[in-house]
Amino acid sequence: xxxxxxxxxxxxxxxxxxxxxxxxxxxxxxxxxxxxxxxxxxxxxxxxxxxxxxxxxxxxxxxxxxxxxxxxxxxxxxxxxxxxxxxxxxxxxxxxxxxxxxxxxxxxxxxxxxxxxxxxxxxxxxxxxxxxxxxxxxxxxxxxxxxxxxxxxxxxxxxxxxxxxxxxxxxxxxxxxxxxxxxxxxxxxxxxxxxxxxxxxxxxxxxxxxxxxxxxxxxxxxxxxxxxxxxxxxxxxxxxxxxxxxxxxxxxxxxxxxxxxxxxxxxxxxxxxxxxxxxxxxxxxxxx
Amino acid sequence: xxxxxxxxxxxxxxxxxxxxxxxxxxxxxxxxxxxxxxxxxxxxxxxxxxxxxxxxxxxxxxxxxxxxxxxxxxxxxxxxxxxxxxxxxxxxxxxxxxxxxxxxxxxxxxxxxxxxxxxxxxxxxxxxxxxxxxxxxxxxxxxxxxxxxxxxxxxxxxxxxxxxxxxxxxxxxxxxxxxxxxxxxxxxxxxxxxxxxxxxxxxxxxxxxxxxxxxxxxxxxxxxxxxxxxxxxx
Ligand SMILES: Nc1ncnc2c1ncn2[C@@H]1O[C@H](COP(=O)(O)OP(=O)(O)OP(=O)(O)O)[C@@H](O)[C@H]1O
Ligand SMILES: [Mg+2]
Numbered sequence: 001x002x003x004x005x006x007x008x009x010x011x012x013x014x015x016x017x018x019x020x021x022x023x024x025x026x027x028x029x030x031x032x033x034x035x036x037x038x039x040x041x042x043x044x045x046x047x048x049x050x051x052x053x054x055x056x057x058x059x060x061x062x063x064x065x066x067x068x069x070x071x072x073x074x075x076x077x078x079x080x081x082x083x084x085x086x087x088x089x090x091x092x093x094x095x096x097x098x099x100x101x102x103x104x105x106x107x108x109x110x111x112x113x114x115x116x117x118x119x120x121x122x123x124x125x126x127x128x129x130x131x132x133x134x135x136x137x138x139x140x141x142x143x144x145x146x147x148x149x150x151x152x153x154x155x156x157x158x159x160x161x162x163x164x165x166x167x168x169x170x171x172x173x174x175x176x177x178x179x180x181x182x183x184x185x186x187x188x189x190x191x192x193x194x195x196x197x198x199x200x201x202x203x204x205x206x207x208x209x210x211x212x213x214x215x216x217x218x219x220x221x222x223x224x225x226x227x228x229x230x231x232x233x234x235x236x237x238x239x240x241x242x243x244x245x246x247x248x249x250x251x252x253x254x255x256x257x258x259x260x261x262x263x264x265x266x267x268x269x270x271x272x273x274x275x276x277x278x279x280x281x282x283x284x285x286x287x288x
Numbered sequence: 289x290x291x292x293x294x295x296x297x298x299x300x301x302x303x304x305x306x307x308x309x310x311x312x313x314x315x316x317x318x319x320x321x322x323x324x325x326x327x328x329x330x331x332x333x334x335x336x337x338x339x340x341x342x343x344x345x346x347x348x349x350x351x352x353x354x355x356x357x358x359x360x361x362x363x364x365x366x367x368x369x370x371x372x373x374x375x376x377x378x379x380x381x382x383x384x385x386x387x388x389x390x391x392x393x394x395x396x397x398x399x400x401x402x403x404x405x406x407x408x409x410x411x412x413x414x415x416x417x418x419x420x421x422x423x424x425x426x427x428x429x430x431x432x433x434x435x436x437x438x439x440x441x442x443x444x445x446x447x448x449x450x451x452x453x454x455x456x457x458x459x460x461x462x463x464x465x466x467x468x469x470x471x472x473x474x475x476x477x478x479x480x481x482x483x484x485x486x487x488x489x490x491x492x493x494x495x496x497x498x499x500x501x502x503x504x505x506x507x508x509x510x511x512x513x514x515x516x517x518x519x520x521x522x
Binding site for chain 1: 300336337338357358359362363368370374376377378379383386387388390391394395435439
């Protein structure tokens, strides 16, 4: 029973991170219709920037959240306003845009990765921060991982309220359902799409900050997190933000159960779930 | 109020509208009639900015609006109630109405406007919390019209509001359109019920194969042999 609790809590801790990563990707795909292969690179940028801020400038990773989040937002917003906007006007229809934008995000992934290699080199970076442990139900957990979970849940809840209650949040949902009709209501659609892409990038950037507190970082760390994001996004239902939130926790718990028996098999288990999912229920938990 | 001159619109290489010209004056109901595929919806989409004309100009209250984005055109006071309702199906009735009031000018007054719309469509008030996709067809059309009014438009362009409705509801739709005019809203109406449309409208334009074939006051059109044969089945 105690073991069970350990595994469940470890799963929640991991799941919070996955949920955050996947929500960002889901927002970018669900509304802006960009299946962003470069999503992992925004995570990497968040993590590596946090490492630099902490080890070089002695700025706390918690402060890095409010630096990296907005920076990633601005970067994402600008990339959408320039590259994806241009691509949209060149694409004959949404279908063409979706495939073109995915290819373009592939290119973006390599560009960001190469710049990161130039800036940070290939070394694996780690730092020690908030190393205290907290005991929950007898098991010990790193305080930094609880902070991560707290951030993931807070961002999930705030974002949900933002979508449900605010004027811009409603415009985002409307644009996700029918961009052309949202335009007829007076929504500046190109602006909303860029906003969503930027918010997705900000979530990735913040996830990167949180990841760097618990895990080693390097310029090519993005790949692994991209894979997790894709699996969770499909698991939750393509483009469904609540689905991604729930799916993230679900995958985290599965990951933690698998690690309990065989630590090296995490990723293999994720791929297996992914394949089974595609065969059995390709629209995911919340998809229609 | 609205002046459309020499509008031509293409889908890719295919031309659908040819040199369309017409005017709407303040406070009138102008009907646009034509067979399926004549280009009526294309014309409305060109006015509301969803499509860009390849040539010609559109002027609204003295300002050129061709080439503006749809959101800029709504802000000037044109509300387009699209064909097929186009509701936000996963949002509630209330949220759909709020989206109608998205522009700054309307957002400030959304509560008052909402009350007015609920007076017009008491059904919507009862169902305010329900998801749009669970409404009946008639209720959905009421919602589409209510949503279109939430932006406090000067000109409403309405594409086939009675499509798919039972005769009794069709009557209701025409009543609503008349009362909108009484509230000072100018209306451009597309309808398949040609006889009833010609009865409520002041003037009508007939679109045939993307060209303006006839234009005139409704009484004259009701007497025209061509209209009687082609559109009234007489
Ligand atoms: N997105 C599109 N791409 C290409 N052609 C289109 C598109 N939309 C409409 N058309 C074509 O343009 C022509 C006019 O269509 P439109 O929808 O404007 O007709 P309509 O008069 O509104 O017809 P209906 O009474 O059936 O609604 C038709 O021949 C149609 O096939
Ligand atoms: Mg039509």
